[in-house]
Amino acid sequence: MLEVSKLNKFYGQNHAVDDLNFTVASGEILCLLGANGAGKTTTLNMLLGFIKPDSGHAVLDGVDMYHQRADCREQMMYIPENVHLYPSFTAVENITYLAELAGVKVIESDIKDVLIRTGITETQLVRKVGGFSKGMRQKVAIAFALLKHAKLVLMDEPTSGLDPVATQEFIEVVKTIKERGTAVLIVTHDLLCAHQLADQIGIMSHGQLKQLIKNDGLTLPNLTEQYFNQFSA
Numbered sequence: 001m002l003e004v005s006k007l008n009k010f011y012g013q014n015h016a017v018d019d020l021n022f023t024v025a026s027g028e029i030l031c032l033l034g035a036n037g038a039g040k041t042t043t044l045n046m047l048l049g050f051i052k053p054d055s056g057h058a059v060l061d062g063v064d065m066y067h068q069r070a071d072c073r074e075q076m077m078y079i080p081e082n083v084h085l086y087p088s089f090t091a092v093e094n095i096t097y098l099a100e101l102a103g104v105k106v107i108e109s110d111i112k113d114v115l116i117r118t119g120i121t122e123t124q125l126v127r128k129v130g131g132f133s134k135g136m137r138q139k140v141a142i143a144f145a146l147l148k149h150a151k152l153v154l155m156d157e158p159t160s161g162l163d164p165v166a167t168q169e170f171i172e173v174v175k176t177i178k179e180r181g182t183a184v185l186i187v188t189h190d191l192l193c194a195h196q197l198a199d200q201i202g203i204m205s206h207g208q209l210k211q212l213i214k215n216d217g218l219t220l221p222n223l224t225e226q227y228f229n230q231f232s233a
């Protein structure tokens, strides 16, 4: 489980992340929403160890994510807005290579099984990924997260630029990660995706987590209203 407590980041006078507190349990999905500049990416970058928080902690299953970065890296998977793969490799070859780099032991038949489960077809399995769409490249990354048995998956704007069918496929695939007991944190502007996927929805504004909503019986119009209320207040 991911525990974020009293996390702060300043850029000069700008309090980019202001005393952030939340937890994401195993098998739970938290979607962080918020306007441009709200502090979502800065939060993600601190969790990834790319930037140092000024104060506060982020802990993954008892391990400090900034100070014990190497230990945490093994346990987590970051899926950026655009997944970069080796274009002249097939999906299986890409995962084999990524697994070697990460020291993860995988066998080809398992890679194929997981890729098929994430929605890569038999025909696509033998193709080089150079022609893969954004959604297909995401599926390959998610397959690797599954093979890696990641405890935490972090995603940045995963549905931007995906068509509605690809978005729906993405939502179904992410549900399989959740079912494996992985904690998932998604930074997004996509209210529909957050509504369909999240167990908790956080709304950030000016570096602060203004609202943390349980997605239990919440309607999309209700979520939309709560989102806009944050910015008209």
Ligand SMILES: Nc1ncnc2c1ncn2[C@@H]1O[C@H](COP(=O)(O)OP(=O)(O)OP(=O)(O)O)[C@@H](O)[C@H]1O
Pocket: 011, 014, 016, 034, 035, 036, 037, 038, 039, 040, 041, 042, 043
């Ligand atoms: N490297 C940096 N140097 C200085 N200020 C920064 C830096 N990165 C982000 N900021 C500032 O920190 C604040 C939070 O930015 P951040 O990128 O985290 O927002 P965001 O919610 O991810 O926005 P978006 O939805 O546009 O990606 C903004 O005021 C931004 O200008």
